[in-house]
Amino acid sequence: MRFQSHRRLLTVVLFLTCCAYQLHAADPLPSWNESAAKQNIIQFVEKVTSRDSPDYVPPELRIATFDNDGTLWTEKPQYFQVFFAIDRVKALAPQHPEWKTEEPFASVLRGDYKTAFAGGEAAVLKMVIATHSGMTTTEFEKIVNEWSKTARHPKTGRLFTQMVYQPMLELLAYMRANGFKTFIVSGGGIEFMRPWTERVYGIPPQQVVGSSVKTKFEMREDGPVLIRLPEINFIDDKAGKPVGINSHIGLRPIAAFGNSDGDIQMLEWATGTSGARFALLVHHTDAKREYAYNVGAVQALKDASEKGWTVVNMKDDWKVIYPPLKK
Amino acid sequence: MRFQSHRRLLTVVLFLTCCAYQLHAADPLPSWNESAAKQNIIQFVEKVTSRDSPDYVPPELRIATFDNDGTLWTEKPQYFQVFFAIDRVKALAPQHPEWKTEEPFASVLRGDYKTAFAGGEAAVLKMVIATHSGMTTTEFEKIVNEWSKTARHPKTGRLFTQMVYQPMLELLAYMRANGFKTFIVSGGGIEFMRPWTERVYGIPPQQVVGSSVKTKFEMREDGPVLIRLPEINFIDDKAGKPVGINSHIGLRPIAAFGNSDGDIQMLEWATGTSGARFALLVHHTDAKREYAYNVGAVQALKDASEKGWTVVNMKDDWKVIYPPLKK
Numbered sequence: 001m002r003f004q005s006h007r008r009l010l011t012v013v014l015f016l017t018c019c020a021y022q023l024h025a026a027d028p029l030p031s032w033n034e035s036a037a038k039q040n041i042i043q044f045v046e047k048v049t050s051r052d053s054p055d056y057v058p059p060e061l062r063i064a065t066f067d068n069d070g071t072l073w074t075e076k077p078q079y080f081q082v083f084f085a086i087d088r089v090k091a092l093a094p095q096h097p098e099w100k101t102e103e104p105f106a107s108v109l110r111g112d113y114k115t116a117f118a119g120g121e122a123a124v125l126k127m128v129i130a131t132h133s134g135m136t137t138t139e140f141e142k143i144v145n146e147w148s149k150t151a152r153h154p155k156t157g158r159l160f161t162q163m164v165y166q167p168m169l170e171l172l173a174y175m176r177a178n179g180f181k182t183f184i185v186s187g188g189g190i191e192f193m194r195p196w197t198e199r200v201y202g203i204p205p206q207q208v209v210g211s212s213v214k215t216k217f218e219m220r221e222d223g224p225v226l227i228r229l230p231e232i233n234f235i236d237d238k239a240g241k242p243v244g245i246n247s248h249i250g251l252r253p254i255a256a257f258g259n260s261d262g263d264i265q266m267l268e269w270a271t272g273t274s275g276a277r278f279a280l281l282v283h284h285t286d287a288k289r290e291y292a293y294n295v296g297a298v299q300a301l302k303d304a305s306e307k308g309w310t311v312v313n314m315k316d317d318w319k320v321i322y323p324p325l326k327k
Numbered sequence: 328m329r330f331q332s333h334r335r336l337l338t339v340v341l342f343l344t345c346c347a348y349q350l351h352a353a354d355p356l357p358s359w360n361e362s363a364a365k366q367n368i369i370q371f372v373e374k375v376t377s378r379d380s381p382d383y384v385p386p387e388l389r390i391a392t393f394d395n396d397g398t399l400w401t402e403k404p405q406y407f408q409v410f411f412a413i414d415r416v417k418a419l420a421p422q423h424p425e426w427k428t429e430e431p432f433a434s435v436l437r438g439d440y441k442t443a444f445a446g447g448e449a450a451v452l453k454m455v456i457a458t459h460s461g462m463t464t465t466e467f468e469k470i471v472n473e474w475s476k477t478a479r480h481p482k483t484g485r486l487f488t489q490m491v492y493q494p495m496l497e498l499l500a501y502m503r504a505n506g507f508k509t510f511i512v513s514g515g516g517i518e519f520m521r522p523w524t525e526r527v528y529g530i531p532p533q534q535v536v537g538s539s540v541k542t543k544f545e546m547r548e549d550g551p552v553l554i555r556l557p558e559i560n561f562i563d564d565k566a567g568k569p570v571g572i573n574s575h576i577g578l579r580p581i582a583a584f585g586n587s588d589g590d591i592q593m594l595e596w597a598t599g600t601s602g603a604r605f606a607l608l609v610h611h612t613d614a615k616r617e618y619a620y621n622v623g624a625v626q627a628l629k630d631a632s633e634k635g636w637t638v639v640n641m642k643d644d645w646k647v648i649y650p651p652l653k654k
Contacts, residue, residue: 060531137573181533194577204387205577206508206533215573217566217592223599224592226573233574239544246464246542246553247560248575250521250532265544265551272550 028174030319031167037280037317040310041171044278048254049178055276059179063253065209065245065266066172068186068193070259071282072201073164074153076291080160081188082124084147086113088131105130125232132189133213133230140228141195148196158322161200165282166323167312168257172201180255185209185245187237187262191228209248211236241266254278260297267300267309279309286315355501357646358494364607364644367637368498371605375581376505382603386506390580392536392572392593393499395513395520397586398609399528400491401480403618407487408515409451411474413440415458432457452559459516460540460557467555468522475523485649488527492609493650494639495584499528507582512536512572514564514589518555536575538563568593581605587624594627594636606636613642 032038048057069075089099089108099105104123107116117123132140148161156163172182184193184203190210197203212233215226236244242265245253255278256263256270267279281304284293292315294301304311314321359365375384396402416426416435426432431450434443444450459467475488483490499509511520511530517537524530539560542553563571569592572580582605583590583597594606608631611620619642621628631638641648 060525190574190577198387206575208577212574215570217569217596219595224569224595226569242544242551242553243542247517247539248533250517250535268546268551269544 028177029167029170031170033317033319035313035317037310037312041174041278041280044255044276045175045178045180048276057254057276061251061254062175062178062180063183063249063251064175064180064255065183065185065241065249065253065257065270066168067258067260067263067266068184068188068210070284071257071263072168072172072184073160074290075259076284076293077154079188080153080163081128081192083151083154083160084144084192085124085127085131087147087151088143089127092131128189129213129230129232132192133228135228136225137191137215137228138225140191144192145195156322158325161196162325163322164200165318166320167318168282169201169323171257172203175255176202181207183207183209183245183249183253185236185241185256185266187211187235187240189213190236209236209244211240237262239265242269245269256280257282258300259284261299262296264300264303267303271307271309279304279307280312281309282312283314285313286318286321288315289321290314355504356494356497358497360644360646362640362644364637364639368501368605368607371582371603372502372505372507375603384581384603388578388581389502389505389507390510390576390578391502391507391582392510392512392568392576392580392584392597393495394585394587394590394593395511395515395537397611398584398590399495399499399511400487401617402586403611403620404481406515407480407490408455408519410478410481410487411471411519412451412454412458414474414478415470416454419458455516456540456557456559459519460555463552463554464518464542465552467518471519472522483649485652488523489652490649491527492645493647494645495609496528496650498584499530502582503529508534510534510536510572510576510580512563512568512583512593514538514562514567516540517563536563536571538567564589566592569596572596583607584609585627586611588626589623591627591630594630598634598636606631606634607639608636609639610641612640613645613648615642616648617641 029038047053047055048062050056066072069079086108089105093099093109099109104116104119104127108127151160152158153160153163176182182203184197184207186193188210190208190212193210194205194208197208214229214231214233216229218225218227234240234244245266252273253270254276256267257280258267259282271277271279281300283301284291286292301311356365374380374382375389377383393399396406413435416432420426420436426436431443431446431454435454478487479485480487480490503509509530511524511534513520515537517535517539520537521532521535524535541556541558541560543556545552545554561567561571572593579600580597581603583594584607585594586609598604598606608627610628611618613619628638630636
């Protein structure tokens with residue numbers, strides 16, 4: 001009996017030792033190369049989560065905000081929401097005979113996107129407003145949900161929701177495992193993202209901040225609805241990002257992740273105060289596996305180097321770009 | 328040895344039985360009398376949380392929204408935020424000599440609130456805008472935080488934050504213990520509530536929805552700030568409540584709690600769809616321990632009786648109104 005007890009104790013000790021070793025050995029960011037970006041992330045997380053660290057931050061204040069387009073998923077050759085709008089123009093064309101002669105719809109319907117978007121942001125906005133309003137929020141959610149499960153990227157043939165960055169999925173999970181609340185803060189439409197962010201990123205609807213149209217409450221015979229109106233409510237970009245963060249979260253992030261000039265103010269807002277803070281910029285440097293460009297990020301990259309923000313060089317810092325496809 | 332093992336086993340069994348009994352016996356709502364309101368609440372919660380119930384709702388969809396004024400804390404003789412605005416007028420008066428002759432400020436400074444608020448909502452709004460803007464969000468948070476720890480109710484002498492309803496505190500905790508996320512959805516200022524809702528209700532800033540002024544991001548020499556502008560951004564009342572809920576939460580609540588006509592649309596939004604839903608109205612019937620009034624709730628009480636919403640009769644359903652004061 002005494003011997004058996006000892007043997008049992010030994011088994012328990014061995015088991016615990018083994019667990020502790022595995023916990024220590026497991027790499028939370030296996031798709032990241034062992035470069036400065038990865039080290040900076042881990043150092044920051046350890047610094048704010050170690051109880052005996054002077055930079056310790058209690059869990060309720062561990063807020064991390066992530067841009068979406070170009071930070072969590074690809075944004076080329078167009079923002080994916082523009083592909084969605086194009087698909088909606090095609091689907092809705094039979095109900096809009098006037099679109100045959102009205103730009104940018106006429107060119108979109110001819111497949112001539114170059115002409116369609118020669119009108120710049122105004123043309124895109126016109127198309128987005130026309131295709132994103134006039135229905136209830138429930139109807140819109142259903143449309144987005146179906147699109148997110150079927151629409152594919154023109155270059156890779158993947159679903160757009162499979163064009164997310166594997167290293168960033170690991171980063172999101174790693175931060176949540178360390179008590180962070182992860183939020184999306186994107187210039188994209190808040191209701192364009194919410195139907196799939198939990199499934200794809202593990203981020204629930206209430207942790208998604210984005211641009212929006214106005215909505216209106218209406219009592220119908222079969223129950224109340226919210227109608228999406230053809231009017232911009234809020235643009236969650238540039239100086240709008242700290243405004244959106246304050247409105248939705250009410251706490252200042254201690255870590256922020258972006259990739260473009262549209263994220264500068266969010267990164268300033270996260271870092272421009274006392275205490276341990278972290279900012280990271282994804283730099284698109286991988287023409288072979290993704291895209292390589294500085295356009296729209298020149299100022300952000302300049303700020304990063306001046307202010308000590310961590311820059312991810314996609315080509316060198318990431319072992320893989322996209323998650324493996326399930327068979 | 329064998330005997331000892333048995334005895335140990337017996338101890339463990341007794342201990343577990345005891346725990347199970349206590350778990351079952353512990354009343355999660357001890358300040359509620361054993362009336363229909365309490366039974367309805369418990370029945371609803373058990374129905375949506377029992378895995379083998381046809382009405383089971385997974386935890387991520389267990390969203391409950393609570394009005395604040397008159398639902399979680401007292402709203403008489405004035406909304407408490409009006410007391411805050413009055414205190415701010417007094418504090419800011421030296422910087423505003425023009426207030427000596429300008430209404431409603433002049434009357435407020437003379438202590439003549441009857442004349443001050445003869446101008447109705449417009450007068451209150453003017454005072455709120457004047458006292459709630461012009462500073463940074465951080466400065467405002469500090470002002471509210473200090474006020475919330477010192478300002479007292481004129482009738483009871485309690486801190487305003489001690490004028491919360493003990494039965495509702497128990498209800499919030501009970502719902503959270505059953506996997507619900509509890510949100511405040513109030514006509515009150517979102518940044519007037521956030522500094523103290525976690526401390527008082529256990530509700531963190533990101534789960535507070537309310538009315539707001541516009542804010543503006545600005546880079547200052549000592550870092551970025553958000554300035555509160557003298558312009559209404561959103562009124563979270565009546566038909567605005569479902570809009571605010573959709574914007575902030577992105578999920579439809581399955582339970583909603585209010586007390587006035589300003590909450591009707593929120594209760595409609597929560598209940599007006601399929602599946603198990605719950606709506607509750609706090610009816611102020613206790614002139615002795617709190618206040619008794621129907622004003623501002625006549626339509627809501629009519630709807631409640633027609634639609635089967637649960638009505639709390641404060642006088643009969645609640646054993647106590649306010650939490651005991653700590654000595």
